Amino acid sequence: MSALAVDGLTKYYGDVRGVEDLSFSVREGEVFGFLGPNGAGKTTTIRTLMGFLRPTSGTATVLGRDVRDEAELIEAKRDVGFLPAEPAFDESVTGRRILDYHARLKGDDRRSELLASFEPPLDRPVGEYSRGNEQKLAIVAAFMHDPDLLVMDEPTSGLDPLLQDRFHGFVRGEREAGKTAFFSSHVLSEVRKVCDRVGILRDGRLVTLESIGEILSRSGKRVRVQVAEDVGPAAFEMPGAHGVSGGEVISFTFTGEYGTLLDRLREYTVLDLDVEEAPLEEVFARFYGNGGDPTGRDGADEGNPDTQGRGGTDPEGDRP
């Protein structure tokens, strides 16, 4: 049985499209990343799965229960933990009382265990919490009943890097314990770290559903380099480099082998170098073009011949 199955799901807000004809499923025991730029429809999908929104057409099941049927979905929710994009609590209430409330609503088998990893100041009113502490409280509240399925909407957006790592560790641990996790993100590196499979959403439609390996090979790095020598952007034109531009600081997106990049850098005196994850929007623009057909792979391949057949590259070597 699929932990989550989405079938032809369409949600319109009046005339505005939220998502259109979405179909995918999440297998039991896998970590599924739901990737897309802001406004792509990730939150709409998740809120429909949680029964907060009614599908315009199509349907979905959560742990085999139809999301359109409140009574069925309530049964499913006994085994589902949900972490919203921006968790909010009554500001006058202490964290401890929030957790007591949720314990009575659904149980708290793992409260103390989770509090050991994510420790919000329980005796202070939530109104005094920082964004990070509120997120920690939400993580404990969402998962303390030890759910089989974890649904998370941009779970690390309010966390500092240290806590992001801790959270990713938590998700990996859940997977090892046989749990299923479904989470949305607009950060490719995060999805890379913890996901088995990825669905990419763009403008309310599912673009492609592929293995993490394929995504990895196609994403690329944003490189910014400043060298002592007086060279133009042309100096960094090489296989795998896209959109090379700039003057003093030259920037480009690089999807090739690291060796090629390093060899080229060694030819100069590097004053400053910055290599970071390419923003998702940029990855999309490169693969699918702006305004191109987002549903097929043909456009992608035309747009970026360099990435053909480079599957399996795993520069960080840390994917599960």
Added chain:
Amino acid sequence: MTREVLRYEGRRRLKGSVYLGVGLGLFALLFAPFYPAVKESGEQLQEYVENLPPAIRAAFGLDAFTTIEGFLATEFYAFAWVLLLGVYLAYRAGGAVAGDVESGRIDMVLSAPVSRAGVVLGTVGSLLVPIAVCNLLVPPAVYATVLLAGETIAVPRLLAVHALSVPYFLACVGIGTVLSVAVGRASVAERGAIAAVFGLFLVDTLTTTDPDLEPVGAVSPTRHYDPTAVLVRAEYDLVGAGVLLAGTVALVAVAVVVFRRRDLT
């Protein structure tokens, strides 16, 4: 599950409810020093009151103003109790569910195995806390006011005026709740609830003196709860209380149906 929502939300309202009840009690006590002068003016003042336009007399529950019962009914119950507390409860009910939806607080609650109906019922139920607390704290304060003014009052009437206020306040909560689940923004629902209860009060008072329009005023909760009649004439309108309870049930039922069908965005 409704019970858990009720317990949490009710406890959250306890402190504010005590402040509210104490405040209303102190407000009632303020009138103790004024009464002897009112009683003194006797006939003259009574004559003046009886010559006021009927709508004004209806609005302020003016009857037997120079008796302690009539004085309290007008000065305290007609305004602070019926209008102020009624409007306040509708306002709080208006902001309750709407505020939780707008802020996203409801997401965490509804991610638990809780029905939307349970959330509405628990939230409505939690507003029984301010109603109960005020009805516990205010009668002793009013009784003290009477004693301080050197008067006596029939305790059964005092108890009845409070007991019969409960269905009235529930109806106000019901009005606020319907707006709360139907309107997307809490501030709009809150203001709408204030306008609705106050508007209905105006409809009641403006129609009460016109035989043709008089039945129209029956849509207002204030028509079915008259502290002056209870305190001055010992008239206990049990039918009115029944109408208010039935109205509350209908309003809450509508709220549940509306809220179950709604998208939570």
